[in-house]
Amino acid sequence: MVSSQHDDSAKHVVDSIHGNIHLKEREVKVIDTPSFQRLRQLKQLAMAQLVYPTATHTRFSHSIGALATMIRILGSAEENGIPFEPEEKENLRLAALLHDIGHYPYSHLMEKVDSIKLIEEEVEGAPPTAKAIDTTRSKYPEHEEVGELIVTGQDDLVKAIGGGERAKAVADIFTRSKAADAQLSKLIHSSFDIDRWDYLLRDSYATGVPYGHIDLNYLLNNLKVSPQKVVGFSDKALPAVEHFLLARFFMHRVVYYHKTIYGMEEACRQLLRRLRDRDGEHYGVPTDGEAVKNLVTSRDLRMFTDAFVDNIIQRAVDDEDSVVRALANSIQSRKPPVLLKKVLVCEETENQYHAGKWFIQNCKAKLRNLADEFQIPLQQFLLCEPKSTIVKRHKGPTFGQAAQMKPDQIKEKAFEEEGEDIKIFVGDDEEPTSLMDIEHSLVVKYANYFFQMFRLYVIYEGEDKEDVVTQLGDKVKSWDKAE
Amino acid sequence: MDRQQIGLKLTVDGLNLPFQIDTFEDRLILQKAVYLAQAAGVNLGYYYHWYLHGPYSPSLTQDEYAIGYELSQDLDDSEGWKLDDESTGRLEKLKNLIPKSNRPELRRKLELLASVHFLINRRQVRQNDAREITETLKRFNKDFSEEEVQNALRELIDYGLLAA
Numbered sequence: 001m002v003s004s005q006h007d008d009s010a011k012h013v014v015d016s017i018h019g020n021i022h023l024k025e026r027e028v029k030v031i032d033t034p035s036f037q038r039l040r041q042l043k044q045l046a047m048a049q050l051v052y053p054t055a056t057h058t059r060f061s062h063s064i065g066a067l068a069t070m071i072r073i074l075g076s077a078e079e080n081g082i083p084f085e086p087e088e089k090e091n092l093r094l095a096a097l098l099h100d101i102g103h104y105p106y107s108h109l110m111e112k113v114d115s116i117k118l119i120e121e122e123v124e125g126a127p128p129t130a131k132a133i134d135t136t137r138s139k140y141p142e143h144e145e146v147g148e149l150i151v152t153g154q155d156d157l158v159k160a161i162g163g164g165e166r167a168k169a170v171a172d173i174f175t176r177s178k179a180a181d182a183q184l185s186k187l188i189h190s191s192f193d194i195d196r197w198d199y200l201l202r203d204s205y206a207t208g209v210p211y212g213h214i215d216l217n218y219l220l221n222n223l224k225v226s227p228q229k230v231v232g233f234s235d236k237a238l239p240a241v242e243h244f245l246l247a248r249f250f251m252h253r254v255v256y257y258h259k260t261i262y263g264m265e266e267a268c269r270q271l272l273r274r275l276r277d278r279d280g281e282h283y284g285v286p287t288d289g290e291a292v293k294n295l296v297t298s299r300d301l302r303m304f305t306d307a308f309v310d311n312i313i314q315r316a317v318d319d320e321d322s323v324v325r326a327l328a329n330s331i332q333s334r335k336p337p338v339l340l341k342k343v344l345v346c347e348e349t350e351n352q353y354h355a356g357k358w359f360i361q362n363c364k365a366k367l368r369n370l371a372d373e374f375q376i377p378l379q380q381f382l383l384c385e386p387k388s389t390i391v392k393r394h395k396g397p398t399f400g401q402a403a404q405m406k407p408d409q410i411k412e413k414a415f416e417e418e419g420e421d422i423k424i425f426v427g428d429d430e431e432p433t434s435l436m437d438i439e440h441s442l443v444v445k446y447a448n449y450f451f452q453m454f455r456l457y458v459i460y461e462g463e464d465k466e467d468v469v470t471q472l473g474d475k476v477k478s479w480d481k482a483e
Numbered sequence: 484m485d486r487q488q489i490g491l492k493l494t495v496d497g498l499n500l501p502f503q504i505d506t507f508e509d510r511l512i513l514q515k516a517v518y519l520a521q522a523a524g525v526n527l528g529y530y531y532h533w534y535l536h537g538p539y540s541p542s543l544t545q546d547e548y549a550i551g552y553e554l555s556q557d558l559d560d561s562e563g564w565k566l567d568d569e570s571t572g573r574l575e576k577l578k579n580l581i582p583k584s585n586r587p588e589l590r591r592k593l594e595l596l597a598s599v600h601f602l603i604n605r606r607q608v609r610q611n612d613a614r615e616i617t618e619t620l621k622r623f624n625k626d627f628s629e630e631e632v633q634n635a636l637r638e639l640i641d642y643g644l645l646a647a
Contacts, residue, residue: 135570139528176532
């Protein structure tokens, strides 16, 4: 644990990850607003606590942790001779503190409702009317956009931040809307995501799963900022960087995509989507993006917490629709969807034929008949395919090709995507190079691979559950093979 | 493909653009075309940030790669799906704003239109001040002239993407 810098601090909080975090007066005022206190009621890991009982930490503690990380980055920038105006520095700290202020109840689970496909849309034989995308309906805004609305629209926060103009300046940073300063823009975009540094450690600590224990101190101590304000790491920290990437991959595999957690969260996503889109009772599920925007800019924001969704689930348990009831009961009674079959695939990205592909094709072709045969509503089958990679290689020049490029060609490289790239300072170079161009990096070798989990679940609670699940499992066990 | 990705694929098809992501230029063209489609009222749900080449959505990039991967596997989940009529009509109209020129010219035009719209929409600049917009773009090493910016403003208004 480390202690963040504490010049002119008004208060300090003790944090399990970062130790003492010294807060400035304005930050204390922001934290004390009802709008910020809402984050105490948003669990960082949504439904993970149904499997890992101690994973009850919140967006509140993560947000303060993100501030602690930003303090260290700013310290490093100044050590590298990159000066900041006092107000600019204060705004960056506030932006870190407020970067998650726009999260939905159960975070990404609710935010992504518009992306959810329903099983009846996917399987063969779906009527054409089911396969319509209505883009006139406003989508649920991404949490960063919600954050901007809250920071600039909730009076308590505007006042605590120091007025509307200042609030907009802060929101412009975390929404990355700021176009006034190209150098500052680079610093924000290339700062290796303060978000991940904190959440990996915090999630690991809270779940008890050790894979997320990245070497934060070593990473921070080897942070460098170039004269062009690009953030990167000294090359001696390369193993710590590689460990970070592997840690993220394993946390996805073990925690974020855990079969039970993912199944429960998928049931909840499906429930919210079905309630939102039907003609009958929505139980308060916002009907479109505009409804979300109205909600988060009103006093009702304070109720937009995990309890908001819990209440919807509670009411849906007695719904007249049997599918809605089944989904809600599964979550409320913690009777998770049963995994009928999983197909784990680790393949080269270019590989056209793999077991997961056959599995999905067979599910689409045969699931309707299977549902009919067992007289289980098709909608109670859940098909999921979460995917993760250790490091992504964007299409572009390879190391060898890049070495042959002329300066003006290099400028044509994907600057925007480089914002998500990790940078390494090789030797005494003033400007860093992409991790993807480090030939001796182990994780770069994995950039050509993806890992994906194809899963078919069923929600069924009949008295013959054990037999039915066994029979269903037998039926689908060879669905990962081509026919 | 999830629903959002299907909507994206149909939108790109609706603009008569190839779903091509091999080069940075290809991806930039898709980013800016989708930005303009959303500005025209085709709600796909992508949130844009300001990057060195104007508005950019990281989640759109992820979806582009996901779709590109599926297409490379001869899978196109968008087959059989369709956009609503109103959005189809909006894309039909927007197509006229997208020049049928070579890729570098297309990239330049879309980058200018999307950037100008973003700066105004996010209140980074004033709509009636073409000089301020030009100066802001210059900070990002964009050599758009004030006249080009004025033309872009006019086109954005003509196509209903900005209020007059």
